[in-house]
Amino acid sequence: MHSTADQWNPHWAVHPGEHLAVCISAHGLSRENFARLAEIPVETIEAIIGGQHPITLDIAVRIEHSLGIMPDLWFILQSKWHRLQKSF
Template identity: 85%
Template structure:
């Protein structure tokens, strides 16, 4: 008998910065405007979006305050990214 699952579990991950860029754009904000609203240096935002900087607890809380996206989402995405990088 073959086991089936209803759970989708891809074998790839995207850096959370790509998701952040999409969220910023969907709110009609530029990176610079978002950086000011979230009180995060624009260089940090650029590094996150470029995949060179993680989304930390402090950054996740600032994202929540400015975009209304719960920090848990960023932790899940960041964790998946780290696991994928270790597996590569």
């Protein structure tokens, strides 16, 4: 049986946009090419990566279609980000 001391529960989170930037790069795409592929304005992509715009359901589905990443991931990351931002 595991105690709560055995669980790793960091008190930090990275905005989902930072993860998106890494995923775009890992697929060998520029932000502009990804925006075109996902049919999302490049300004929106830049705002997400800059932590100024959330990843909405529509955007998460477009990411899935263009990069193959499940939409749930973005909502989990975003939820953790918001939860920790409220605690500070």
